[in-house]
Amino acid sequence: MNLKGLLKFLTLPLLFFSGMVFAQEKLASGKVVDSRDNTPIANATIAVKGATAATATTADGSFQLRVPATATTLVVSSVGYSSKDVAIGSGPIQVTLEQTNAALNEVVVVGYGTQRRRDVTGAIAKVNSEQLNSIPVPSFEAALQGKAAGVQIIQGNGLAGSGSVVRIRGIGSISASGDPLYVVDGIPIISDPFLRTNQGAMNQNPLASINPADIESVEILKDAGATGIYGSRGANGVILITTKRGKNGKPTFNYANKLGISTYANKPDFVNAAEWLQLRQEAWVNDGKTGLADLPNGITRAQASQANTDWWDELTQIGFINEHNLSMNQGNAKLKTFANLSYSNNEGYIKSNAYQRISARLNVDYNILKTLKVSLSSGYNRGVNKRVPAAWDGGIGDAMSGALPIFPVYNADGTYFTGNANPVRRINETKRREIDNRLIGGLSVEFQPITNLFLKASSSIEYTTAIDDQFESYLWTRFSTPDSGYAKRFPYWGTNVSSTATANYLWNPGKENRFNFLLGTETQEYSRKSYTFETGEYAAEPYWKHPEDYRERRDSLKSAVANNVSEQEAYTFNSFFGRVNYSYKDRYSLQLTARVDGSSKFGANNKHGFFPAAAAAWTISEEDFLKGNKFINFLKLRASYGVVGNANMPSGKYYANYRNGGINYNGDPTLYLNDGGYGNPDLKWETMNNVDAAVEFALFDNRLTGEVAYYNKQTTDLLLEPGVSNSAGTGKIFRNVPESKILNEGVEISANLKIVNTNDFKWSVGGNIANNRNEVLEWSLGPDAVTGGTNDTRVVKGLPLGVNYLVRYYGVDPLDGNPIWLDRNGKQTKTYSLDHRVYAGSVMPDFIGGFNTSVEYKGLTLSTLFSFVIGGSIYENSAKYQFAGVSKKFWNVRRDFLDRWTRPGDVSMYPRFVSDATAFPGVSSEDQFNSTMFLRDASYLRMRELTLAYRFPANVLKGLRNIRLFLTGSNLFTWSKYPGGDPEITRDFENSQDRNLSPNITYLTAPSQKTVVFGLNVGF
């Protein structure tokens, strides 16, 4: 059946019903709106008092009902609103309903549409604008932490603009990305953290350029009932970002700012120069050596004793936070506009590090006809990241590793000391500026050809130009003249085009049945381009100061070495989807969704995938036996089952990868087969079977609201890149591995309680907690086949994904100070062996969540949010070197390791210090010295937000709409047993697999920011 036929089929029953008219009747018509904001209420029931005639309102809240000529009163009711009797007059009736439970009636954005909360059958958490803008964060997603049950946000490390790891109900992928799909105003956007791999020990964060002040709401789609409509991209959950749009009213303006400071949340503590030298000598003597220990890089003992450099202090600062936001809203029957201009500059606590964002937004809705609307969504964001090196790349990483306190910053003559790592020189003399310009624009046309049929077509583009400018001064390149520094630039261009067409039809046969049909198609095409080679030259200043020099060099290289633009990454999606919602008596709801996705990422033998899902809900409180119950105001059971996929893998992996060599050999051309490039026509998405069941409730006069949910997600056809036998000679190869299954099963509880709720004084508490059980159910490869990016965690059958697979450290032998290990059978041994490794912990937490409380007295509000993690492990991959810092590794020694063995009889936490880690029996090198000695409890409780705010009363405003002042702190206090600094760890990841498996593995990771800001909001 073609679409036209389908439409005819759908409209026939409507015609049938509309034909069933009675004699001696009159027509009652009108519109039902919400008392708060006059938004229309769809599907409200309109019944004749004392008679059977009834109907429901359409999407725009309007209704028409033929009533007996004698009827005088209509009863208007809707779930979540108190019902109302209205008199039937001669003209249209405007009915305003008061909400009984605001939460039930909030509009929730779902894929390709919206629903009232009460109608939602899937698991969707909503975070509104106010919650999102409560604290300054490096990137908007960090503000979601603790606010949505089952959504784990591990905030980015302390580098400005760094991104968080977001996990929705656990993780079920290994080599494919476990990140959710981000959709802004219906446009699936690029959020890949590996656009520039792991350069400079920092992943990209395209989300940082999104202006949180633009966002009206963020909906987090968690189960297949909600994400099924996104098919092959729904398995990791979907985050829908909806930007603000114009609302009815005269033009109003809002100005908001934040001014404040940032510092580090926690600081690791290292020994000073004198202590380091003493420890070096101690280790030397412990190994039976005599005389004075040698020192690194030929430094003399006298020089070493002089320096005592505190590298951490040298590199850090109090950062300044400065944000301004000016928005405009206007709306009438024809035109609605929202416009926003923003500037923010957030300095990090590391010197020279800052993220600056300039953004502009214009969203316009224009009703050309009553039935024809054109909408524009457009946003321009410019993020400028003044980057600093970190972790293994130096800078603050050096301060925690090889930049020893025994070395000075400067020589006696004032020149930089270059005899060892000098991160001050590095930060001062190498500069890096990443500029991301992102334009997201969407134009949609909505047309209502007949009542209850809505056709929508939209096209959008996300265009990114990204520039990575790097500069090394002559003091870094170590040439003699200032113009012998080196400037280089690496630009890329990303184009993401998508178009969507949907047809939505509402059909309400009788007053008790409501149908909502949606059919749609979507295409998406993404490509990223860049130059083949770097553009760089010797220069005195960076390219960002001399763009004309860049252009000249770029053009000369085009002819000199054929430095052309080529496509680095591209993919396409072509999809069809449909959804049917059916509701009976507002009590029983059923939703069926299906999507067919085709993609250039899939192999020729699996070009298209089919993803069906079903969800149902029973609003028990609408049943007669509970209606009007004083304690139970709302009670709903919902369940869903569906098959969704994960297609978040690199492009082009199924094609064979032969490439002509760039150079000849022996005068003849060459051809190569790249690793992993054997081609795999069977390559496809990961498949996830997803079950969700939940109870939603509102009790005690709607004072206690909440939800308890259970889910069970099983991922099969896992995408895996490593694990091929080395001697196959193919390198890593993307494939769906048979015999693979990962379970994520969990329970989420969220609740809000209004303890006091009077006009002047309000006190509420709320919170959520989620438990996720992750288990690798089926797996045929060995424990080391898959390692986190840098060999840290494992995939083992019967255990959670990303387990710490380590030799167990038992303690210290008081006689000789050597470590005692446990072998696989738990027997003590003093000889280390990698064969003693067992499951020792997991990077997955047992529980995550947050709780908040807010006290409001008149205009004064004090609120706080705590986030917490219970269980799970942190593995300190760099601690083994920090422990062995006075060995030939020559690193800083963390102060907590001073609890060590020094003489026979000592009872200590750590073994004796050694001048070579291989002095411990069985340790083959300091690299292979991983054990539970460095495994920590990852539990923490963090005061994520503390805000004191005052809203001026209306009578003092004098022409202003509102004024709000606030003082907010983020990450102010942290309670944790972790000795290494910040227990919340998002390190620099090598690839998606590393990001999936090693979130709690630290390697010189910079601790997160702590901020205090003062803010002002003025409406006028």
Added chain:
Amino acid sequence: MKLNSKVIIIILAVVFTTSACNKFLERPPEGQLTKEEAFADEQGLIRFANGINTLLGDGVFMGGRHQILNELLADHYRGDKFTGDYSEIYKRQNSYFGATRDDYYNRAYQVITRANVILENLSIASSARPVLEGQAKFFRGIMHFEMVRMFAQPYGFTPDNSHPGVPIRTGVSLNSQERATVKEVYDIVIADLKSADSLLPTEPAGGKFYTPTKWAAKAYLAKVYFQMNSFPDAFSYADQVIKSNKFQLDTSYNHRFSEGMSKEGIYVIQNQGSAYAPGSDLRGSFRSDQSPPGFTFTDQFYAVATSKGSDKRKAWYSNTLQAGLNVLTKYNKAFFDLPIIHLTEIKLIRAEAGAETGSANLAVAISDINEILTRAYGGPAQNLPATASAAAVIAAARTERELELVGEGNRVQEIKRIGVRSSQNLDRRGSPWNCPGFILQFPKGEQDANASFQLNPEGNCF
């Protein structure tokens, strides 16, 4: 309804145009070729085989890593400065993790697999078919040989060589492959190299020995048989190479690793300067004229190597370039051609194999060793007499081999070969030649792909 129809038509048009557009779902990465495109004709295979030469010369393989791993296991260098993987290999307790070793192993099997790709696609070749097949078998043969030497106890460790060797790969497959016995590996190595010998040309492409020829196959056969202590065959193949008269000993010790100045090279990876510079990791680890290198000789070996005042090869050592360190100068150049096998080694093989086989071959052996000695000492003063005993020739060949091939990854294989030959422990660090740590551990990935893959015992050396 007129407008409605238009909208519906538009929607239908969108639906059908997108669904009909199957090409939209094909997006091959730019610059990539499919196998069909790559091997459209035999030129594709020729280009592919030509590329393998550069894979061999990379730093991760013959361009340094191969020599580095061999030198670490041997007894010429100080170990106190090594850290990480280098430290554990030096200490002869290589564990199953370590990218230094993994990358090396992976590269060898990459080459083997690429050789197998050629062999599996020979049907598209025409006139170049014999050369392509010969090159593929040459590459596959020498890779299996180098792997079995590094990852298995030597030939002769068990009487029937039934001890575990390395996986043999003769086809392209993602499946795991267990270890073959050492005998089986040597059998395929010899079969491949003999086949290469019969298929490869006598003259190299372009006139220089930058690609494998018959002589490279024969030279490697000599090397393989020599490693097996199978002296008649070693002698025979070395003899054929030498008698081809295509290669001459360099008069200057500065030439073997030079830009086009050596005449010794039987199979050489061509230096192409900034475009392709083989041997990067040799320079990275040994080069001593710019900064202190990672590899410095023990005082003990330095004394051995520089004991004879008239030895011209002393130019390869310095204890003054970097204060307090005994360094190698062989690789003190920005660029050089990288010989994979050269005449000096073949002469030394013929000398020792000639002495081992005796009779008429002994005279050839004496002549060979004297040629080496004459060059080393600038005259015949140190030469052996024409009546020298076989034992004296063998001893001289072994001494000169250690000195000639310093820094080229020769020593540890000699410790093992001679250990098998005469149960002697030559190791100056005191380890028995057959202790487990003298060979490398396999990458753990082999066992993770297949639980029954047998890893090597570790350590237990000095």
